[in-house]
Amino acid sequence: MTPFESIQLLQKRMNASIIGQENIVERLIIGLLANGNLLVEGLPGLAKTRAVRAMADAIDSKFSRIQFTPDLLPSDVTGSENMYEENGEYKFRFEEGPIFGNIILADEINRAPAKVQAAMLEAMEERQVTVAGKTHKMPKLFIVMATQNPVEQEGTYPLPEAQKDRFLMHVNITYPDKASEIEVIRLVRGERSGNAAEEDSTRISQEMIFAARDEIARVQSSEVIEQYIVDLVFATRYPEKYDEKLASYIDVGVSPRASLGLDQCSRVNAWLQGRDYTTPEDVRAVLHDVFRHRLTPSYEAQSERVSNDDIIDMIFDLVALPA
Numbered sequence: 001m002t003p004f005e006s007i008q009l010l011q012k013r014m015n016a017s018i019i020g021q022e023n024i025v026e027r028l029i030i031g032l033l034a035n036g037n038l039l040v041e042g043l044p045g046l047a048k049t050r051a052v053r054a055m056a057d058a059i060d061s062k063f064s065r066i067q068f069t070p071d072l073l074p075s076d077v078t079g080s081e082n083m084y085e086e087n088g089e090y091k092f093r094f095e096e097g098p099i100f101g102n103i104i105l106a107d108e109i110n111r112a113p114a115k116v117q118a119a120m121l122e123a124m125e126e127r128q129v130t131v132a133g134k135t136h137k138m139p140k141l142f143i144v145m146a147t148q149n150p151v152e153q154e155g156t157y158p159l160p161e162a163q164k165d166r167f168l169m170h171v172n173i174t175y176p177d178k179a180s181e182i183e184v185i186r187l188v189r190g191e192r193s194g195n196a197a198e199e200d201s202t203r204i205s206q207e208m209i210f211a212a213r214d215e216i217a218r219v220q221s222s223e224v225i226e227q228y229i230v231d232l233v234f235a236t237r238y239p240e241k242y243d244e245k246l247a248s249y250i251d252v253g254v255s256p257r258a259s260l261g262l263d264q265c266s267r268v269n270a271w272l273q274g275r276d277y278t279t280p281e282d283v284r285a286v287l288h289d290v291f292r293h294r295l296t297p298s299y300e301a302q303s304e305r306v307s308n309d310d311i312i313d314m315i316f317d318l319v320a321l322p323a
Helices: 003-017 022-033 048-058 074-078 114-126 178-193 206-217 223-237 244-249 256-272 280-291 299-303 308-318
Strands: 038-042 063-067 079-086 089-096 103-107 128-131 134-137 143-148 169-173 250-252
Touching (some): 003 206, 022 048, 022 143, 022 169, 022 206, 022 256, 048 063, 074 079, 074 114, 074 128, 079 128, 114 128, 169 280, 223 256, 223 280, 223 308, 244 299, 280 308
Parallel strands (some): 038 169
Antiparallel strands (some): 128 134
């Protein structure tokens, strides 16, 4: 089986488990192949946790779920040095925390205090944690998929801009359509009654994920596409050059991580379409997810209830497509 066929199989299995959320499944796979962390946001009951679990079940990997609460400590996430007696001698031994896995589900990450979020930040960005002055590396396959609830903000700690910027994409999960909701009812009914369809239990190896990443690294982005990416980024930083209304809606534009994210995700999107080169449509397909959490809207935008997605739509219209 080729890497492309393996990823198609992964996508098929996830879609079978997460009915009516094909776009979300594709975004999770893009994050996995781009070697980036994802922030998944949606109302309760929209299968955020199930989506991440479905990916972990299909891959030969170690899955860890961390339920974030206000009383969580950094050591509850990273692990700690514990004292043990061995042959009459007392020694310290590092006990790994749940962050030492391949696919990490950080459930309701905005319910954890800042010091726990800071511990997550090092693991996400540096792929390592430091405990008692010692550095411990993460596994080669390591991705954090954090969820948060857009309602019930009481008792939460909003993620700081620096940490949100470290997520490759911010993915929104919405309600399924009527036909999909009916399929969800039938799927869960079958699972509870034990009549669910038998699936191939063979897991996709990590080597296939790495091989797919190697192929994606060879996907070509022309100078024209690179210029288009930079034009989109600069439209958020210098919006007054494009439109006065756009300038009034943006307080702070996106960081250079947005440029890198657009390049990574557009190449993955092209590879998933079976191409070895990117097009403007690949960039546009992932723009909302890459920009959504990096834009800081102005007070005027908030007062007029203009969302970040609305601002990105304006950028779509104002930045010319490459010829």
